[in-house]
Amino acid sequence: xxxxxxxxxxFFFASAVSIxxxxxGLIEIVPNFSQAARPIAGLKPRTVLQLAGKNVYMKDNCMxxxxxxxxxxxxxxxRYGEYSLSGEYAFDRxxxxxxxxxxxxxxxxxxxxxxxxxxxxxxxxxxxxxxxxMPAYKHQFTNVADIETAYAEAVTVKNAFHTPYGPEFKTTRxxxxxxxxxxxxxxxxxxxxxxxxxxxxxxxxxxxxxxxALIAYLNSLK
Amino acid sequence: MQSNATLEYDYSLAKKFTFLxxxxxxxxxxxxxxxxxxxxxxxxxxxxxxYGTFSRLRPVHxxxxxxxxxxxxxxxxxxxxxxxxxxxxxxxxxxxxVVGNIQFWLYFIGALLATISLIFGVTASKEYAQYExxxxxxxxxxxxxxxINIMGLIGIRREKALYISVWYYLACFLGIAMLYLFNNMxxxxxxxxxxxxxxxxxxxxxxxxxxxxxxxxxxxxAVAFGFTVPIVGMIYYFLPKESGQAIYxxxxxLLSFWGLMFVYLWAxxxxxxxxxxxxxxxxxxxxxxxxxxxxSWGSAINMLLTMKGEWNQLTDNPLIKFMVLASTFYMxxxxxxxxxxxxxxxxxxxxxxxxPGHVHDGVLGWVVFMIMxxxxxxxxxxxxxxxxxxxxxxxxxxxQTTAVVLYFTSMWIAGITQGMMWRAVDxxxxxxxxxxxxxxxxxxxxxxxxxxxxxxxxxxxxxAYNIFKTMTAGKELTAEPQFRTPxx
Numbered sequence: 113x114x115x116x117x118x119x120x121x122x123f124f125f126a127s128a129v130s131i132x133x134x135x136x137g138l139i140e141i142v143p144n145f146s147q148a149a150r151p152i153a154g155l156k157p158r159t160v161l162q163l164a165g166k167n168v169y170m171k172d173n174c175m176x177x178x179x180x181x182x183x184x185x186x187x188x189x190x191r192y193g194e195y196s197l198s199g200e201y202a203f204d205r206x207x208x209x210x211x212x213x214x215x216x217x218x219x220x221x222x223x224x225x226x227x228x229x230x231x232x233x234x235x236x237x238x239x240x241x242x243x244x245x246m247p248a249y250k251h252q253f254t255n256v257a258d259i260e261t262a263y264a265e266a267v268t269v270k271n272a273f274h275t276p277y278g279p280e281f282k283t284t285r286x287x288x289x290x291x292x293x294x295x296x297x298x299x300x301x302x303x304x305x306x307x308x309x310x311x312x313x314x315x316x317x318x319x320x321x322x323x324x325a326l327i328a329y330l331n332s333l334k
Numbered sequence: 335m336q337s338n339a340t341l342e343y344d345y346s347l348a349k350k351f352t353f354l355x356x357x358x359x360x361x362x363x364x365x366x367x368x369x370x371x372x373x374x375x376x377x378x379x380x381x382x383x384x385y386g387t388f389s390r391l392r393p394v395h396x397x398x399x400x401x402x403x404x405x406x407x408x409x410x411x412x413x414x415x416x417x418x419x420x421x422x423x424x425x426x427x428x429x430x431x432v433v434g435n436i437q438f439w440l441y442f443i444g445a446l447l448a449t450i451s452l453i454f455g456v457t458a459s460k461e462y463a464q465y466e467x468x469x470x471x472x473x474x475x476x477x478x479x480x481x482i483n484i485m486g487l488i489g490i491r492r493e494k495a496l497y498i499s500v501w502y503y504l505a506c507f508l509g510i511a512m513l514y515l516f517n518n519m520x521x522x523x524x525x526x527x528x529x530x531x532x533x534x535x536x537x538x539x540x541x542x543x544x545x546x547x548x549x550x551x552x553x554x555x556a557v558a559f560g561f562t563v564p565i566v567g568m569i570y571y572f573l574p575k576e577s578g579q580a581i582y583x584x585x586x587x588l589l590s591f592w593g594l595m596f597v598y599l600w601a602x603x604x605x606x607x608x609x610x611x612x613x614x615x616x617x618x619x620x621x622x623x624x625x626x627x628x629x630s631w632g633s634a635i636n637m638l639l640t641m642k643g644e645w646n647q648l649t650d651n652p653l654i655k656f657m658v659l660a661s662t663f664y665m666x667x668x669x670x671x672x673x674x675x676x677x678x679x680x681x682x683x684x685x686x687x688x689x690p691g692h693v694h695d696g697v698l699g700w701v702v703f704m705i706m707x708x709x710x711x712x713x714x715x716x717x718x719x720x721x722x723x724x725x726x727x728x729x730x731x732x733x734q735t736t737a738v739v740l741y742f743t744s745m746w747i748a749g750i751t752q753g754m755m756w757r758a759v760d761x762x763x764x765x766x767x768x769x770x771x772x773x774x775x776x777x778x779x780x781x782x783x784x785x786x787x788x789x790x791x792x793x794x795x796x797x798a799y800n801i802f803k804t805m806t807a808g809k810e811l812t813a814e815p816q817f818r819t820p821x822x
Contacts, residue, residue, distance in 0.1 A: 115588055119495045122488045122504070129505050129595055133512065136599035136622075140615050141547050148543040148611070167535075171455035173389040179685055183608040187757035190765050198610035201542025206459050209546055209609065213685040214373070216769040243774040247372075247379035247387045255384075261531030264523035268537050272521055283527040 152199030157266070157275050158332060160291065161298040161320070164262035165329025168322045169208065172249060177214035180333070193220035203275055215246055222334040227305035230327045235308075249323075253308055257325035259295050263288050299324045302331075343417045344425035345716040347434045351410035352709055352716070354442060356798050358402030359702070361449075363794055365395040367787035374780035385453050393464045394452050399697070400462060400560060401473070402445050407705035408564045409441070409480065412503055414712050415571045416484070419500060420491035430486045437479035444472035456534050460549045462556055463517050467536045470518045477514070481507050498587050502567025505595060509559030517552035543610050547603065554602035561697060563594070565660075565704050566633050572704075572711050573637055573657050577647055578817035582639035586632055593629030597622055604675035607684065616677070623675035630668035637661040652727040653819055656707035659735060663699025667692065682757070687776070688749025695742040698734070698790060706797050711819050713801055719808030721821035726800050734793035740786035748779035 118125050158166065169175070182188050184195040196219055201207055229240075234252060237244040267283050269275040280291065299320045303311055311321050372378045372388045379387045413434065417423055424431055448469040451457075457464040465473065484507055488496070496504075520536035540548050574581055581587060603611060603619030638661060641647070647654045670692050674683045683689065710727070714720055721727070755775065758766040809822060 116495070119501070122485075122496060125496065125501070126504055126508060129501075130508050130512070132592065132595045133505070133509055133599055135596070136602070137512075137516070137551050140600065140603060140618060141544070141551060144612055144615070145544055148547070149541060170457055170459040172384075172387070173393060173455070173457060173459070175459060176389040176392040181609055183681070183684075185608075185681065185757065187759070187765060191756070191769070196610055198543045201546075201610065203541060205538040205541045205545065207542050207545040207549070208459065211461060211605065211685070212687075212689065214773070241770045243770050245373060245376045245773060247376060247389075249384075249387070251384035258532055258535075261523065261535045264527045264530035265535065265537050267530070268521055268523045268526050271526065272537075273541070283530075285528045285530065288530055 148198055149202060150199055151202035152197055155199065155202060157203045157269075157277055158329070159298060160259055160262045160266055160295045161302075161325055161328045162332045163265055163329075164257045164259045164295075164320065165325035165327065165332075166208075167262060167265075168252065168257060168326040169329055170206075171322075172252070174218075175208050175210040177210075177212060177246070179210035179213050179217045180219040181209040182217055182219050188217070192217045193223055203269070205269060205273075218330065218333055220334055222331045225330070227302055227327050227331065228307070230330055231306045231308065231323065234323055234326070252322040252326060253310055254314075255322040256314070257320045257322045259292070259320055259325070260288060262325075263291060263295075296320065298328065302328050341417075341421065341423050342425070343423050344431070345414060345712075347424065347431075347438060348410050348414040348712065349716055350438050351406050351413060352712065352801075354438075355403060355406040355410050355705065355709065356801065358398055358406055358445070359794055360791075360798060362395060362398035362403050363787075363791045365391055365398060367784070367791050369395055370780070370787040371784040374777065374784045390453060390455060393457060393461075394449060396462060397452060397464060398445075398449055400556070402449070404560055404701060404705070405441075407708070408503070408506065408560075409437075411564075411568050411571075411705075411708050411712070412480075412484070414708075414716070415499060416487050416503070419493065419497040419571065420487055421493040422487060422491050424487070427486065427490060430483055433479055433482050433486070437476055437483065440472060440479070441476045444469060444476060448472070451534075458518070458520065458536065458538070460517065460538070460545075461553055463514075463549070463552060465518075466534045467518070467520055467522055468534065470514075470520075473514065477507070477511055481511070497571070498581070498591070499567040499571040501591055502563050502570065505591075506559050506564040506567070509555065509563065513552045513555050513559065517548055546606055546609065547611055547615070550605035551599065551602040554605055555599050557696075558594075558598040561701050562598070562630075565664075565701050566590075566594075568704050568708050569633075569637055569657060569661060572708050573640055573654075576651070576653050576657070576707075576711055576817060576819060577641060577644055579640050579642075579644055582636050582642065586636045590629045590632030590636065593632065594626075597626050597629060601626055601675065604680070607675070607677050607680040620675050620677055620680075623672045627668060627672050631665060634661045634665045634668070647818075651818060652724060652731055652821075653707055653710050655731055656703050656710070659731075660700050660703040660707065663695055663703065663738070667696035667700060670695065682753035683749060686749035686753045687745045687779070688753070691742045691745025691749055694745070695738060698738045698741060702794075703734070706794075709797075709801060713804050714808070714811060714819055714821075715814055717805050717808070718811050718814075719804055720811060721819060722800050722803035722808045724821040726796055727821065730793045730796040730800070733796070734790050737786040737789035737793065740782055740789070744779040744782035744786070748776045748783075751775060751779075 182192045182196045233240050234249045236248050237246040267281050270277040270281050302324050314321050369391050448465050456466050519539040522536045524533040600622035603615045604623045607616050752772045755767045755772040760766050
């Protein structure tokens with residue numbers, strides 16, 4: 113019998129298992145791959161400050177509790193806005209859809225929350241609603257966001273995946289030093305709407321607090 | 335060499351990995367209990383400053399129980415029964431012993447460092463694949479070393495036919511290798527620029543919808559090949575060994591194994607129902623999830639029928655009780671999953687606490703129970719001593735069973751309540767509840783879940799104590815017990 117033979121021949125057994133388990137991935141993922149990689153018209157890649165904010169979002173793992181995927185149901189579009197489209201995520205590496213809504217969806221949070229709202233909320237969520245079970249993220253007001261890594265990420269995705277960043281994005285340190293003031297300037301625009309003195313002081317010293325980058329990112333979610 | 339004499343098996347590696355299983359089990363469940371409590375009592379988020387929030391600790395919990403506890407358990411049982419079913423001792427090959435020891439230390443140190451990196455927020459953010467690229471490389475190395483050990487032991491085996499458990503462990507090795515490699519493809523940004531930024535940072539090779547598809551092809555099947563395949567392999571070895579009963583049906587084993595191999599991987603896209611992946615993929619994931627009941631229940635029924643005519647053992651051997659309950663929870667979990675994968679049910683269940691509820695009746699009831707049963711069976715044979723206390727085993731069993739029931743019932747209610755509240759509209763078609771209303775209503779269920787965590791953790795500590803006392807104070811055995819594990 114075939115299976116008895118197979119069980120005595122480990123090489124062929126392992127090969128058979130490999131073939132049988134490969135089918136699904138090939139058929140489900142490969143055919144649609146290039147289609148799903150296309151951005152919707154007019155999609156802009158995130159700025160370096162927003163990317164740094166995305167990395168804060170990842171570092172503090174906001175996706176433990178927040179999704180970024182609005183499903184096509186009336187109850188969801190009423191609550192969060194238009195349902196999500198595949199092409200909107202075309203520059204998101206990694207995707208940050210999440211799998212659990214302990215808190216609300218954030219895919220279009222930039223449409224209905226403002227910088228000062230986020231500032232208050234991240235400092236003390238209970239000040240917005242005392243029933244909130246979200247922890248405060250006060251350390252984001254003093255930790256420095258890693259904007260250099262964010263720049264390296266932008267350059268990497270530009271070179272590897274043709275994400276449309278401008279010609280000034282180059283792999284050299286000099287190019288980064290030239291771009292840096294632009295990031296600080298973006299950060300100052302965000303901080304202008306904030307009241308925390310420490311944040312302003314850090315920015316004056318040329319350091320971007322994590323909270324500023326994070327808010328820049330959250331505001332870009334539209 | 336010694337074909338007639340009984341073989342002396344070398345359990346040194348099995349013992350080492352058993353210790354790690356218990357260590358990572360305690361750590362992972364401790365963090366799990368803490369984060370469960372944080373949802374009920376948010377003040378607990380501030381115990382460790384920025385390193386102690388729910389968001390930071392959740393991946394620590396999941397990765398420690400998956401890559402720490404479960405994988406150690408898989409390694410420990412492999413280094414125990416691999417030799418026995420292949421009829422060859424590890425001690426016969428110096429090479430394999432060295433490889434095994436390198437695997438152990440690399441794994442132990444790697445797992446500790448990776449856990450610390452997660453606490454510091456170094457993360458790739460993809461669920462159960464959070465480790466950044468240097469740790470991914472360690473994982474791959476450990477896995478390759480384990481592969482060398484499996485293949486090596488198979489290469490020098492005396493028993494020509496591979497036993498069912500070996501099929502499952504081989505599949506575990508191959509499946510995880512394939513999934514882990516493809517999902518963790520990333521470019522380290524530091525090395526493709528002029529040394530800019532953080533050397534640990536990498537950017538995923540896939541974007542958006544594609545990234546989601548690859549991730550859940552991985553995420554779902556890491557469960558398949560980590561939490562299902564090897565655990566089924568375990569029960570195929572330990573249940574017949576403990577009960578003295580032959581496996582009920584070879585044909586059913588065959589059908590279940592090849593069925594599981596083929597069907598499981600298709601089901602990954604049920605994690606993406608109503609998302610932006612194409613509809614046909616969602617439907618495919620949904621349909622194959624329902625088909626998946628067949629091979630899953632095939633194995634479970636095969637196990638239960640193995641006990642045919644011997645159900646009396648259930649009353650006087652707590653080890654049989656652990657394993658029978660494990661296969662029962664396996665059945666519960668594998669019928670619940672397909673139900674959640676039906677699109678209309680998923681519309682309510684997705685994003686709610688019903689999902690962690692489903693995960694935990696599977697892992698607490700099935701995976702952990704089976705691994706503990708395996709260790710209870712192995713301990714007297716590895717340490718040549720009786721199990722220290724049968725009474726303690728009995729109380730542990732009931733404490734943990736109650737904990738699992740509390741966990742999934744509270745999360746079922748919480749999940750369905752919240753799912754219904756999110757979509758509830760008043761007579762004019764306006765949403766009835768603000769989001770925070772649907773959070774506040776969950777408080778009692780979060781308290782029940784935290785309580786169940788404390789109970790389950792206590793049970794696991796009783797288990798650890800029992801094994802520790804078995805090693806140090808159990809009655810010494812003169813001969814290896816044949817079937818039933820001796821216990822005081």
